[in-house]
Amino acid sequence: MFRILSKSLKTGVVTKADPFESRPPLGFPVIDFARCTACEECAHACPTGAIALAAPAADRRQLSLSYAACIQCRECVAACPEQVVASGRDVEVAAYTREQLTQTASFDLDGMGRARFTHMEAQAGPGLEESAARLRERIRGLLGRSLHVREVDAGSCNGCELEITATTNPVFDLERFGIHFVASPRHADLLLVTGPVTRNMEIALRRTYEAAPEPRVVVAVGACGCSGGIFGEGTYASIGGVDRVVPVDVYVPGCPPRPQAILNGLLVAMGVREARLNPKAPAASPEPAVTPSPARPRARGVDEG
Amino acid sequence: MTAARDVLRDRLALETLAELRPGEFVAEVPLSGLPETADRAMAAGLRLASLFGSDEGPGGGFAVHHLWAATGPPGFVRVWAPVARDAPRFPSIAAKYPVANWFEREIMDYFGLVPEGHPNRSRVALHDDWPENVWPLRKDFDDRQVVPRVGGQSRPYRPVIGEGVFHVPVGPVHAGIIEPGHFRFGVAGEPILYLQVRLFYAHEGTEKRFERLPWRHGLFLAESISGDTSVGHALAFAHAIERLVGVEPPPRARHLRVVLLELERVYNHVADIAGIATDVAFTVPAARAQILREGLVTMQERLFGSRLLRGTIALGGVKCDLTLGRRREILLDLEGLQREFDDLVTLLIDSGNFTDRVDGTGILPNQVARDFGVVGLAGRASGLDLDLRRDQPHDAYSGLHFVVPLEEGGDVRARFMMRAREVELSLVILRHVLEDMPEGRVRSALPDALPPSSSALGWAEGWRGECLHWVQTDGEGRLRRVKVTDPSFKNWQGLAHAVPGNILPDFPVINKSFNLSYSGNDL
Structure with a gap:
């Protein structure tokens, strides 16, 4: 007993005062669309279809990038011959709709078949502020500063579970924000759901949702929870994103999202933090050991414009 | 090399046994020859590492494969038999060798091939609401479809009858932050009479998904087979592809792979020790x-850009490198970890409150572990001396000499001690590999296409146990079949036998001491 006490005293407080201060070395990709030639190399390299090229007309192209499906594998960064795809350093991304996680750029083709960037498409559905107001309206006052969370694994690979568990460790200690994991949906204000939702978990997820009292909030976690991720959407086994089965209030993309991103998503759902979407450009900090490809030089910071 | 083949050929009486590649042998037998060969393999001390089906596609039939692991001489022997499309059945070996139990029923569920003579021909992988005569891994089954649900219960749970005995159903949504699965306990008050495990809630269609994705993208799917074993499964897949195309990763990459695999082992073992301490309500060490x-994991993020080591393994090598400065940084970090870790283990095993809960709890007897083919740390905790790092070395393990820790108790304490001792071993291996890193490239170039109509086996000793990937290509060099064998698939049956006789409140810590993957099992 004495040893335990002395060890604890010596260790002191390990909890990070500001869990959001650290930036990961490599986050979601950032495309400098203005310099992009819509060559489609990144879309071919993307294993989840997070980057896709469409041809709405013979002389037009649309390149879209969705963080909902992105697994941060950085293949697009390595594949881009123009070096206009870079890894952002801000991964505490959260949104209120799937559409908010997608950016779409339009290009015109000239006579030689070269693509020229024209504009960014307006994002479909409500904007961040409008969605935030709607969510606040729905949960007004009822949650206060206390949030009881039931975690539901609706078919994940367990990567998200590892990081959700990490939010409870002494370093992140999410209970200090008034957030508490509970054992039953009947005690929960919020369901934290990972996916992809499998055919075999669909009914269990629906029932868990129905067992939670109103106003129940749902946060979808991970690329698979947001979009089906690498497992896809609409297969015989994987229904896909959580929103295919129950309504989702907040999306936390990433594969898996860091504990900071999950904590951020929960605070967004409580209305304590604002959802953010646009990762900043890579900062001038030490390069991590990861090199996207041995053959090509790394893409440089591209988001200054 | 041929000497090894000759020894195995004689022991198994397989005239046609061929050595596909070093350590990988194959022989075709008629269907009726499978049980006989199995008897010989078992008698010769081989163990069944996997058993799976495949569909050769239009114009062809099916095949059933028995994958045997041999230690002296070391090698994997795949004995396969063709199955005619109009006679979809194969002889079962499950009555004699329980390790085949789930494997054969899985073939029945996914391919519609009937295991004749199997003592329990009920579904294992497909849930009750899946219709009859729909087999998702057959080639004529399109993965992009919604399969209607059907009513009825085809697999009632085993009843308990008598005064004061009852069922306790748990899951698939659990009270803690864990994966989905259903446990049905038959209990008499607190003591557990038996445990029935129903899994496959996390069946994401992974094996079918491999067949749809371009083969290079299969690596990312492999990383998501079980999130805690990203390196283990990515390595097994990469090994299979590299063996298929005949490319060796450069020496430096082979060393870096060892670093990644051992780091994965260490962080998972440490997390599991936290989990075991939590489950006996000992919060300080937890x-x-x-x-x-x-x-x-923070160190891993700093060094490799990913807390869980995603995106570090490449086909043909690795995507990361460690400078001398970085390597010293890890060594320094690990030194600090070692001190803290030793303290932690002492704190736990010196505490009567802790040993009281873990000693003699959840015993998996050696014979039961052997019968169900339990592998990895759970097997070693029950005295099964198996470790592919030593027995069939991959990557830079062939140049390392180490003694694999072994425990005999088979209880929660033994599995706890295995973790403590394996962390120690991993730190020795890490130190050695980090200090002795060869110079050079970290990635070999791969050809643009896979060879058509061929197959290869890849393996890696992940932290939980052996990860096996068998990869087969079709006539155009696309992935026709990827069979993934996660250690959990064999170990779940072992777990179900370690639980009866214990009390229900001890189940969480028994379960945690195995820490099996649901996703890796359900695929």
């Missing part, structure tokens, strides 16, 4: 272990 685990 918190200490959580802090250590967080320190490890």
Whole structure:
């Protein structure tokens, strides 16, 4: 007993005062669309279809990038011959709709078949502020500063579970924000759901949702929870994103999202933090050991414009 | 090399046994020859590592494959038999060799091939609401469809009858933050009479998904087979592809792969020790272990850009490199970890409150572990001396000499001690590999296409046990079949036999001491 006490005293407080201060070395990709030639190399390299090229007309192209499906594998960064795809350093991304996680750029083709960037498409559905107001309206006052969370694994690979568990460790200690994991949906204000939702978990997820009292909030976690991720959407086994089965209030993309991103998503759902979407450009900090490809030089910071 | 083949050929009486590649042998037998060969293999001390089906597609039939692991001489022997499309059945070996139980029923569920003579021909993988005569891994089954649900219950749970005995159903949504699965306990008050495990809630269609994705993208799917074993499964897949195309990763990459695999082992073992301490309500060491685990994954993020080591393994090598400065940084971090970790383990095993809960709890007897083919740390905790790092070395393990820790108890304490001793061993291996890193490239170039109509086996000793990937290509060089064998698939049956006789409140810590993957099992 004495040893335990002395060890604890010596260790002191390990909890990070500001869990959001650290930036990961490599986050979601950032495309400098203005310099992009819509060559489609990144879309071919993307294993989840997070980057896709469409041809709405013979002389037009649309390149879209969705963080909902992105697994941060950085293949697009390595594949881009123009070096206009870079890894952002801000991964505490959260949104209120799937559409908010997608950016779409339009290009015109000239006579030689070269693509020229024209504009960014307006994002479909409500904007961040409008969605935030709607969510606040729905949960007004009822949650206060206390949030009881039931975690539901609706078919994940367990990567998200590892990081959700990490939010409870002494370093992140999410209970200090008034957030508490509970054992039953009947005690929960919020369901934290990972996916992809499998055919075999669909009914269990629906029932868990129905067992939670109103106003129940749902946060979808991970690329698979947001979009089906690498497992896809609409297969015989994987229904896909959580929103295919129950309504989702907040999306936390990433594969898996860091504990900071999950904590951020929960605070967004409580209305304590604002959802953010646009990762900043890579900062001038030490390069991590990861090199996207041995053959090509790394893409440089591209988001200054 | 041919000497090894000759020895195995004689022992198994397989005239046609061929050596596909070093350590990988194959022989075709008629269907009726499978049980006989199995008898010989078992008698010769081989163990069944996997058993799976495949569909050769239009114009062809099916095949059933028995994958045997031999240690002296070391090698994997795949004995396969063709199955005619109009006679979809194969002889079962499950009555004699329980390790085949789930494997054969899985073939029945996914391919519609009937295991004749199987003592329990009920579904294992497909849930009750899946219709009859729909087999998702057959080639004529399109994965992009919604399969209607059907009513009825085809597999009632085993009843308990008598005064004061009852069922306790748990899951698939659990009270803690764990994966989905259903446990049905038959209990008499607190003591557990038996445990029935129903899994496959996390069946994401992974094996079918491999067949749809371009083969290079299969690596990312492999990383998501079980999130805690990203390196283990990515390595097994990469090994299979590399063997298929005949490309060796450069020496430096082989060393870096060892670093990644051992780091994965360490962070998972430390996290599991936190979990075991939590499940016996010993919160101080639990918190200490959580802090250590967080320190490890933070270091991994700093060094490799990913806390869980995603995106570090490449086909043909690795995507990361470690400068001398970085390597010294890891060594320094690990030194600190070692001190803290030793303290932590002492704190736990010196505490009567802790040993009281783990000693003699959840015993998996050696014979039961052997019968169900239990592998990895759970097997070693029950005295099964198996470790592919030593028995069939991959990557830079062939140049390392180490003694694989072994425990005999088979209880929660033994599995706890295995973790403690394996972390120690991993730190020795890490130190050695980090200090003795060869120079050079970290990635070999791969050809643009896979060879058509061929197959290869890849393996890696992940932290939980052996990860096996068998990859087969079709006539155009696309992936026709990827059979993934996660250690959990064999170990779940072992777990179900370690539980009866214990009390229900001890189940969480027994379960945690195995820490099996649901996703890796359900695929």
